[in-house]
Amino acid sequence: MLPFSEFMSQSLYGENGYYTDSSKVSKTGDFYTSVSVSKFFGGAIASYILSLLESNALSLPLRIVEIGADKGYLLGDIALFLDALSEVLPQCEFIIIEPLSTLAQAQKAYLGGLKFSCVLDFKIVESFEALSQNKDSSLFIISNELFDSFPCDVLDSGKMLCVSQDLKWDSKWRGIWQNLCAKNLSTLLPRQSLEILDKLKCNPLEFRGLLPQWQDFICNLSRFAKAHKNSHFVSFDYGRENLSQTQNPNAKYYNPLHTSPRFYKSHQVLSLKDFLEQDGDFHTLYQNADITYDVDFTLLDSLLCENGFQKIFCDTQAKVLIEKMQILELLQTFSQQCGYNTYLKEIHKLKTLLHTLGERFLGICYTFSK
Known part of the structure; x- marks a missing residue:
């Protein structure tokens, strides 16, 4: 047994496991994600990165790392929007942490076909340990639907x-x-x-x-963040805060989220x-x-804070994208270039991103305190 x-x-990550087949994630596959709905999801994250740079919460040079990247679309979208919105791209390093070789090959093929204003090399590694420390660089880590896929x-x-x-x-x-x-x-x-x-x-x-089984990953995430000048971690996932625990944080025993x-x-x-x-x-x-499964964001917060992270925000995906990442202003900016019909199509996609998925998913952001 x-x-x-x-x-x-074994079912998800073993040889021939479910996640080794990237075709399963799409509107025609078994499920779809915010990334597959609209490129402006990545664009909003790029906009947020630029706001962190402008406020000096992050600085250049900057490492941008995605964990659980599937085909690599999200990191590619972030890079494309950074290229369109700013001139920071030459001082950015883009990295995917991907332990599954089949997905790493798909990511390499997709990202290698993208065109940028400068030469850009996407690095794909199996684990945090494969990356060197970089005390002179800031770090921005992004993940989407990561924590609900841990055993x-x-x-x-x-x-x-x-x-x-x-x-x-x-x-x-x-x-x-x-x-x-x-x-x-x-x-x-x-x-x-x-x-x-x-x-x-x-x-x-x-x-x-x-x-x-989040603990080992969060410990590794903490060590990796500590090896950089300053760090931000942003993640989106399906779940909710555990209100029964949040309302009584001094309870003798933890009351788990019923899911x-x-x-x-x-x-x-x-x-x-x-x-x-x-x-x-x-x-x-x-x-x-x-x-x-539903992510217990209260439990996740406890483990992250225990390992040196400090919470900046935790809110619905819709609020994060609109209020923190300015996705509507971003779309308005590009509407002047893409034409009215394309603008209407993107508005329709945003309805899925902000309404269908926007209230069911939460977005979190943490900074690492040394």
Whole structure:
């Protein structure tokens, strides 16, 4: 039997895993993202970078790093808009952190075909460790729909969800609730899940909810940010703040956000609860469906702040794009160049970005304090 987190990891990131096929992310694929909806999503982020440079929150030279870049469209859009809006491009270094070789190849092919006013080389590496320290450079890190794709464990009052891969009887991979006790915790629960329970001061035998495996990544993110002159981290994801915890931050125990994993395939969604009630076969989902969940932004904030980050904002994607990143003013600027018909098409795309996705997604920004 596999812990659910291991099943999710192998299904999404293993050999021939779901995320190794970049065609799954589009309007005709299993799901679409803000990046695939409008280039002005990247344009708004470029506009925000320029505002940080103007306010001296960041300075040149500047490293711009994307994590979880899929085909590379977002970083490409950011670079194109920076080129159109300013003259900072020659002093910017563009980097993608991509552990999946198939996606790295797709990113290299796409970004290599873009045209800029100067020679631009996009660097693609597997991890933070592959990049050298640069104390003279500022750092801007961007991610979109990253944290909802980390493997997670699922606990329910002394039980942990596992997936049985025993094919001897009826060839089904079943979800099985494995009983936990004090003696088997360290054996059954993955390390990161144990660590987060300890940080939250939660009793594993009473905990009900998700345990996302964010800690190692955030520690690496912190070390990377520390190796630069100054740093900003911006991320967009599906989820919400945990109001039950926010309203009582001094509670003795952490009250987890009540959510569970979801499975997406061909724009159809099925919750873990429904799938288990139907005695679903996990083999039908293996490497064939996206697995995701609502991000608990209160928990994420706690882990980021614990590792040296300070929150600048956390708000709906719509508010962030309109109020912080000036996306409407940006579109108005380009409307004078692109023509009225193109302008109307972009307005329609922005409706999806700001309304359909705008209230369901949150945008966060953190700076690193040394």
